[in-house]
Amino acid sequence: MKETQQIKSMFDRIVRRYDFLNHLLSFGQDFFWRKKMAEQAINDSTPIVLDLATGTGDSATALLKSGARVVGVDISFEMLRAGNKKIKKNIKNAIFSPIVASGYKLPFRNECFDAVTCAFGIRNMHDTESAMKEIYRVMKKGGKIVILEFSLPEGFFRNLYLLYLKKIVPFIASFFSVRSAYEYLGSSIDGFYKPHEFIKLLENCGFSNIKTISLSFGCVYIYVGKKN
Numbered sequence: 001m002k003e004t005q006q007i008k009s010m011f012d013r014i015v016r017r018y019d020f021l022n023h024l025l026s027f028g029q030d031f032f033w034r035k036k037m038a039e040q041a042i043n044d045s046t047p048i049v050l051d052l053a054t055g056t057g058d059s060a061t062a063l064l065k066s067g068a069r070v071v072g073v074d075i076s077f078e079m080l081r082a083g084n085k086k087i088k089k090n091i092k093n094a095i096f097s098p099i100v101a102s103g104y105k106l107p108f109r110n111e112c113f114d115a116v117t118c119a120f121g122i123r124n125m126h127d128t129e130s131a132m133k134e135i136y137r138v139m140k141k142g143g144k145i146v147i148l149e150f151s152l153p154e155g156f157f158r159n160l161y162l163l164y165l166k167k168i169v170p171f172i173a174s175f176f177s178v179r180s181a182y183e184y185l186g187s188s189i190d191g192f193y194k195p196h197e198f199i200k201l202l203e204n205c206g207f208s209n210i211k212t213i214s215l216s217f218g219c220v221y222i223y224v225g226k227k228n
């Protein structure tokens with residue numbers, strides 16, 4: 001898919017300043033968001049978790065610190081390489097397996113993961129339904145899906161946040177990285193499913209017991225679901 005190739009090369013190009021800009025533009029809240037995601041994903045001692053779109057490893061790090069064994073999948077080799085290096089350096093005895101693959105075609109047999117997480121990745125998979133069905137396929141029965149993704153807050157704060165996302169974020173990012181990648185960030189958040197639409201999609205893909213957790217005034221959502 002041409003679109004997937006473009007996204008891959010965009011992430012390959014922004015890897016160097018990716019972490020720095022994440023922490024800067026989220027005012028350091030991104031650590032807290034991923035920690036919350038890991039708390040939702042892990043409920044037994046050492047589950048095997050697929051962290052889809054694992055990128056530079058910050059989502060995998062949160063999972064590893066909570067006691068999971070993690071398979072990290074990403075389409076961008078450069079992001080994955082940076083993530084693997086960081087995890088090896090920072091977490092002693094981490095059980096982390098990085099694999100370059102696409103979320104649309106995961107190289108795993110059916111029902112092999114206790115949980116599947118995806119932090120800020122599903123928005124980049126434009127055929128979201130196919131990606132969700134692929135996640136469903138590789139999850140064990142009784143397994144959990146935990147998606148962490150940006151959203152747009154409602155009410156007064158919405159317009160202020162849109163201004164921040166669409167004007168201020170690309171402006172700040174242009175000093176350190178590729179401006180167009182951070183313009184894409186704002187437009188992809190604006191174009192992504194609203195929480196109630198995403199819940200419907202999860203249900204349509206077979207997930208049940210869905211709950212949502214709104215963080216940072218609705219700028220970020222955690223979606224949790226189960227495969228029965």
Ligand SMILES: C[S@@+](CC[C@H](N)C(=O)[O-])C[C@H]1O[C@@H](n2cnc3c(N)ncnc32)[C@H](O)[C@@H]1O
Binds near residue numbers: 074101118125
């Ligand atoms: C915004 S980053 C998130 C990285 C990490 N999970 C985090 O919390 O920082 C999104 C990641 O999704 C990956 N990605 C985009 N499309 C993908 C696809 N179709 N399959 C697998 N990974 C994909 C990108 O390469 C990128 O590393």
